[in-house]
Amino acid sequence: MKKEDIIIRRAKIEDMAGVLELVKELARYENAEEQVLTTVEDYEKNFLSGLFDANIAVYQDEVVGMVLYFVCWSTWKGRMLYLDDFVVKEELRQLGIGQMLFDELLVEAKRRGCKLVKWQVLDWNEPALRFYKKNEALIEKEWWNGKKPIS
Amino acid sequence: MKKEDIIIRRAKIEDMAGVLELVKELARYENAEEQVLTTVEDYEKNFLSGLFDANIAVYQDEVVGMVLYFVCWSTWKGRMLYLDDFVVKEELRQLGIGQMLFDELLVEAKRRGCKLVKWQVLDWNEPALRFYKKNEALIEKEWWNGKKPIS
Numbered sequence: 001m002k003k004e005d006i007i008i009r010r011a012k013i014e015d016m017a018g019v020l021e022l023v024k025e026l027a028r029y030e031n032a033e034e035q036v037l038t039t040v041e042d043y044e045k046n047f048l049s050g051l052f053d054a055n056i057a058v059y060q061d062e063v064v065g066m067v068l069y070f071v072c073w074s075t076w077k078g079r080m081l082y083l084d085d086f087v088v089k090e091e092l093r094q095l096g097i098g099q100m101l102f103d104e105l106l107v108e109a110k111r112r113g114c115k116l117v118k119w120q121v122l123d124w125n126e127p128a129l130r131f132y133k134k135n136e137a138l139i140e141k142e143w144w145n146g147k148k149p150i151s
Numbered sequence: 152m153k154k155e156d157i158i159i160r161r162a163k164i165e166d167m168a169g170v171l172e173l174v175k176e177l178a179r180y181e182n183a184e185e186q187v188l189t190t191v192e193d194y195e196k197n198f199l200s201g202l203f204d205a206n207i208a209v210y211q212d213e214v215v216g217m218v219l220y221f222v223c224w225s226t227w228k229g230r231m232l233y234l235d236d237f238v239v240k241e242e243l244r245q246l247g248i249g250q251m252l253f254d255e256l257l258v259e260a261k262r263r264g265c266k267l268v269k270w271q272v273l274d275w276n277e278p279a280l281r282f283y284k285k286n287e288a289l290i291e292k293e294w295w296n297g298k299k300p301i302s
Contacts, residue, residue, distance in 0.1 A: 023226045036227045037266070052224040070223050073203040075174045075236045076187045081301075085226045109301045115188070116301060120294040132297050140296040143271040147289040150232075150260045150267060 001059065001095060008100050011054035011066065016043040018063030019054050022087040029090075030122060052084070055104055057097045064089045065097045067105050071112050081109040083119035098131060120145075152210065152246060159251050162205035162217065167194040169214030170205050173238040180241075181273060203235070206255055208248045215240045216248045218256050222263050232260040234270035249282060271296075 011019060017040045027033045046052065057065035065088040074080040083105065088098045109117050121128050121139070132139060162170060168191050178184045197203065208216030216239040225231040234256065239249045260268050272279050272290070283290060 027227065032227075038225075038227060038229045042229050046224060046230065051222070051230070068224070068226055071202070072221050072223055072233065073197060073219070073235060074189075075219055076178065076183075076189060077300075078189045078193050079197065079202070082223065084224060106299065106301065114301055117299045119297045121297050123293050123295055135299070138298040138300075140298065142274050143296055144274055145291040145294055146234075146270045146272050146283050147291065148257065148268045148286070149228075149289075150257065150265055 001092065003096055003100070005059055006064075006097055006100065007058045008055060008104050009058065011047075011056045013044055013047060015054070015056055015063055016040055016047055019043060019056065019066050019068065022063065022066050022089065023068070023085055025089065026085060026087040030125075055101060055108070057088070057101055059092065064092050065101055067101045069105065069108075071114060074116055074118070077115045079112070079114045080116045080118055081105070081112060081114040083117060086119065093127075102131075102135060152243065154247055154251070156210055157215075157248055157251065158209045159206060159255050160209065162198075162207045164195055164198060166205070166207055166214055167191055167198055170194060170207065170217050170219065173214065173217050173240065174219070174236055176240065177236060177238040181276075206252060206259070208239070208252055210243065215243050216252055218252045220256065220259075222265060225267055225269070228266045230263070230265045231267045231269055232256070232263060232265040234268055237270065244278075253282075253286060 020040055020043050024033055024036055027036045052068055052070040054066050054068040056063045067083055068085040069081055069083045072080055072082050171191055171194050175184055175187055178187045203219055203221040205217050205219040207214045218234055219236040220232055220234045223231055223233050
């Protein structure tokens with residue numbers, strides 16, 4: 001595979017199945033696949049309603065990487081782009097696809113008038129932490145997540 | 152003050168100055184007031200564009216508490232209500248205003264078809280952690296925040 005064979009483009013509704021496949025691949029890596037309760041139909045419906053966007057990396061007509069994101073509000077910084085998932089297919093890692101996706105994401109954030117890109121990373125995910133360090137990102141360790149399921 | 156004197160209602164554009172005051176009060180408590188770069192104008196503009204909502208607690212015509220939130224996407228759970236800030240004025244804490252705001256927030260999340268409410272809390276914020284524990288929230292400690300400012 002050469003970098004020139006990879007196309008980075010905005011996801012369309014017909015890409016949602018491929019996007020969810022990558023979400024599940026990352027969840028498996030995070031030992032949490034059973035926590036993924038969303039379906040392709042959920043993705044299609046809420047993508048159409050504008051709740052999120054995604055950029056994908058396509059290789060030989062297959063979705064092999066993606067960033068999923070939305071614009072939201074940071075009470076301190078203002079408009080913020082939140083990166084909810086960032087995945088490159090395992091067998092195609094270390095080839096620069098992640099960097100292409102991340103670079104384009106920063107351009108997208110600027111285009112949308114965002115002051116900040118924010119995401120989360122598991123404390124044991126060394127390859128991801130190395131990638132973010134290389135990209136001179138700030139890593140904050142003092143915030144915990146609170147969650148309350150709605151039944 | 153009696154609970155009956157508190158009104159919980161959806162914030163309007165003219166409440167944004169009071170909302171930002173509370174954001175700054177919480178940031179002072181978190182030793183981070185200088186990190187608040189947003190202005191009342193930013194709040195008004197982005198509130199009008201629908202980027203976020205807030206519910207406020209009003210006592211004697213003053214905004215004394217608030218939750219600021221928006222609906223977004225959880226790749227695992229689907230529609231999610233993200234609680235970005237939750238503040239009660241210091242001199243009016245321990246009176247149940249926070250509980251009134253939190254209860255109403257859970258109702259709002261259900262009304263909007265959300266499967267989950269998510270927020271963040273500083274690891275040393277004992278009163279907040281006690282509150283969330285009392286409310287049987289899940290606290291996750293293994294996720295770090297990544298941030299990249301956009302210039």
